[in-house]
Amino acid sequence: MTWEPAKKSITNVNVIRLTHTVAKEITGVTLPDVIEFGWEQFVLSVSRTRGMQVQVEGLSSEKRERYLTRYATSRAEGINVFIDETTQVLSFDIALNTLPDDERPSFAGNVGAAVADLVMESLGFHWRANAAELNLRAARGAAGTKSRKTPDYVYDPGRQHGVEGGNIVIVEAKGSLSPTEGQEAAVNRRARSAYKEQVEEFIGTQPMGLTVANGFAIAFGSVPGTQTSRVAIASSQTVRGERQPASLSAAAVGGVRRIRLSQSQQQKQIQRVEPQQRAEHYIPHHVSKRGGGGGGGDGGEGRREGARAQPSGRIAFANYENILLLCGAGNAAAFLRSILASGSEATLDKEARFQEFFVHESDPTILSGPNGPTWLFGIYGPSVEAILKSAASNRLAPPAIVDLPIAPTGGSAGSPQPAIMQGDGFGHLRRPFWAAHSRTWDLIKGDWA
Structure with a gap:
């Protein structure tokens, strides 16, 4: 579309x-x-x-x-x-x-x-x-x-x-x-x-x-x-x-x-x-009648990797709960919500402890869940890892702040941009979809299983 x-x-x-x-x-x-x-x-x-x-x-x-x-x-x-x-x-x-x-x-x-x-x-x-x-x-x-x-x-x-x-x-x-x-x-x-x-x-x-x-x-x-x-x-x-x-x-x-x-x-x-x-x-x-530029085309210059920010834990956890659900990563979303509701360890059974992701073979890395909607959404990989590492270290309540990357807007030089992303890393994957492989994240460990 x-x-x-x-x-x-x-x-x-x-x-x-x-x-x-x-x-x-x-x-x-x-x-x-x-x-x-x-x-x-x-x-x-x-x-x-x-x-x-x-x-x-x-x-x-x-x-x-x-x-x-x-x-x-x-x-x-x-x-x-x-x-x-x-x-x-x-x-x-x-x-x-x-x-x-x-x-x-x-x-x-x-x-x-x-x-x-x-x-x-x-x-x-x-x-x-x-x-x-x-x-x-x-x-x-x-x-x-x-x-x-x-x-x-x-x-x-x-x-x-x-x-x-x-x-x-x-x-x-x-x-x-x-x-x-x-x-x-x-x-x-x-x-x-x-x-x-x-x-x-x-x-x-x-x-x-x-x-x-x-x-x-x-x-x-x-x-x-x-x-x-x-x-x-x-x-x-x-x-x-x-x-x-x-x-x-x-x-x-x-x-x-x-x-x-x-x-x-x-x-x-x-x-x-x-x-x-x-x-x-x-x-x-x-509107001025002169032509305006910036951002059109196939990826543009955009923001490159390296920029970071420190939003509050409560807003960051709620932000990623929402977009993880949109991306089909229900276990990870539920993990964040349980922390927002004050305490998560008792709510995680063995199955819910793990979240499967599709890792898209692109630059930058994009992750999506296995139960996503018709449009294939994804999230900037470093953003997912940073928020879930913070969640694993703060299982009883959100931390005061979370250090997070601001998503880059372009791929590496010479490569097409794999997704249209917003600053928190929420992205719309471009077609044709990149090849992907499955990988499992341990929510309690805060790392790949």
């Missing part, structure tokens, strides 16, 4: 700055002039966000794995049916309006979650989980405590962006695909409202030993049949634009859709003061 035309763009991106007295500024949060993502990247983000949405207490790993295999990984195909193939803009056919009334909101929510995830990935936040992992409680005296709404996701910068370990960012994602709510003003309004109701009151809190340093509300909208779309990003965090194009995770390749994010030469800033000393700056970003 690929997209036609090969390149797509969201040409209207608005950054809405909201100052909040308890927000902690994270440095270097910069939207590149061009964020590019192909079909494979879209599939990864649709699948992982659907997986995170069912990463909830009371639902067994077996049921989640069944859900992911039968539903979440096919959702991108369903979305693709209604994408307008006659334009370069990431937009939708008017036929979308014929979907039942109860289906359209879910459809729009799936698109909004994927776009928000792609934006966060582009900002360098590679490890994520359902925000329910944190048992969030609003800060005392917060204005929005009546709503009891919590954000969708939590992202960990992994000590990137000049922050210490244990600082996290929460995200609420919204999507609208309707003649009214898909308009620019409505999308901007929805981002502001989502920030106030589901993000602001949790900033500065310290759930599960972590600190909510800041947060984003990211809203996507499109009116079917108009060949237009837009994104609004509301945050008390400074989000800068830059003129140099960059690829999503420096890893966007293959058929490409673009979110172009560029500052116009003369930005207009509208400032007003609201109650609770909140100042809002509305900064429209419009």
Whole structure:
């Protein structure tokens, strides 16, 4: 599956700055002039966000794995049916309006979650989980405590962006695909409202030993049949634009859709003061008409091996539990979940102690489980080994931090790239599939059996 035309763009991106007295500024949060993502990247983000949405207490790993295999990984195909193939803009056919009334909101929510995830990935936040992992409680005296709404996701910068370990960012994602709510003003309004109701009151809190340093509300909208779309990003965090194009995770390749994010030469800033000393700056970003590069083709330059980060153990374990399930490695996923639930040794029988992997004979090494879905997902080998070694050494509770590699985006010189990967190593293997051999990991030993 690929997209036609090969390149797509969201040409209207608005950054809405909201100052909040308890927000902690994270440095270097910069939207590149061009964020590019192909079909494979879209599939990864649709699948992982659907997986995170069912990463909830009371639902067994077996049921989640069944859900992911039968539903979440096919959702991108369903979305693709209604994408307008006659334009370069990431937009939708008017036929979308014929979907039942109860289906359209879910459809729009799936698109909004994927776009928000792609934006966060582009900002360098590679490890994520359902925000329910944190048992969030609003800060005392917060204005929005009546709503009891919590954000969708939590992202960990992994000590990137000049922050210490244990600082996290929460995200609420919204999507609208309707003649009214898909308009620019409505999308901007929805981002502001989502920030106030589901993000602001949790900033500065310290759930599960972590600190909510800041947060984003990211809203996507499109009116079917108009060949237009837009994104609004509301945050008390400074989000800068830059003129140099960059690829999503420096890893966007293959058929490409673009979110172009560029500052116009003369930005207009509208400032007003609201109650609770909140100042809002509305900064429209419009596409420059020059060509944009970066990341297209068959692998590009990308990030090379060697970069590392230190996300919190709780978010990292939840992150890899989700993608291990997506990759068909159920025993390894269950092992991580049992640690998140406080204590694993008593839950591992002899069979569950081992995880079979297919080791793809590629550069870099990619691992996948034997029970994967129709699309063959995989994970960067060093990422799998690092997280499972940490799990073996911390079987009663997640560690404060985990030292992990940031996945490279290109193969060795002269070799094709085996997978389209995001920063945590979650990847979509390219066809033809690489030859693979089976190997078994001992979860208790923390090494190959």
